[in-house]
Structure formats: C-alpha cells, structure tokens
Amino acid sequence: MFPSSILPLLPVHPAMLLVLLPSVGPGTRQETPLVRSATNLLLKSLQVQLGAAIRILKVDEASHPGVVQAFDGRGVPAFVLLRDGAELWRQQGLPEGEPMAALLLSKVADAT
Structure with a gap:
C-alpha cells in the first residue's frame, strides 16, 4: 500500500480519433495511391x-x-472522437486544416 500522500500516478488513456476511410482497390472510384499518401501525411x-x-x-x-x-x-471518409468509449464528436470528411488540432483538443478538454 502507498501512503495517501504518495499515490502512484495512473496512466491516462488518451482520447482516440477514429478516421474512417473508404475502401481502395481495383474497380473502386475512391482514392488513388497518391491521394492515400496525402491522407497519410x-x-x-x-x-x-x-x-x-x-x-x-x-x-x-x-x-x-x-x-x-x-x-x-x-458515409466515409469521416472521423469520430472518442474518450473511454464515449463519443465526444464526429464529422464527415477528413480532419484537415490548421484549426482542427485546437478544435479536437478543446472537445477533449470540455469532456474532462
């Protein structure tokens, strides 16, 4: 046991951003390898x-x-922000643009 003044720090589980991507393959009109590379970057x-x-x-x-x-x-692409299995926010499309990181971080902070 730890004394109450020296409690161990428990790991904090980060929120998850699920990025739902469309199928890619022969005969699909979805993404080309170039677009997929841009998405990865x-x-x-x-x-x-x-x-x-x-x-x-x-x-x-x-x-x-x-x-x-x-x-x-x-529909896809889309993204869903989750924390401990609970959905915090979702949006269709890809998470792009400079203010997106700040917006996602604010959604996590609001849920705390």
Whole structure:
C-alpha cells in the first residue's frame, strides 16, 4: 500500500480519433495511391499537433467493415472522437486544416 500522500500516478488513456476511410482497390472510384499518401501525411502531421492527448487510428472500410459500419452514420471518409468509449464528436470528411488540432483538443478538454 502507498501512503495517501504518495499515490502512484495512473496512466491516462488518451482520447482516440477514429478516421474512417473508404475502401481502395481495383474497380473502386475512391482514392488513388497518391491521394492515400496525402491522407497519410495529413494524419501524421495532425498526430504531431495533437501530441499524446489524442491518438489517431485509421480504420479502412475494406479491412474493418464492421467497425466502419458501427460508427458510420453519414458515409466515409469521416472521423469520430472518442474518450473511454464515449463519443465526444464526429464529422464527415477528413480532419484537415490548421484549426482542427485546437478544435479536437478543446472537445477533449470540455469532456474532462
């Protein structure tokens, strides 16, 4: 046991940003490899801005159709912000633009 004045710090679970992406493959009109690369760069840049507060997880419709279907209310691409399994916010499209990191971080702070 720890004395009450020396309690161990429990790990804080970061919020999750699920980025729901459309299927890519032969015969689909969705993304080309160039667009997919641009999406990956966009998400890496956003992850740097979010730091450890929000973890980005890409969910591809082809690989995980059940997950996309469970969270998809309006089509893909879309993104859903979660904390401890509870949905904090969602939006259709990709999380792009300079103010997006600040907006996502504010949604997490508001939920605390």
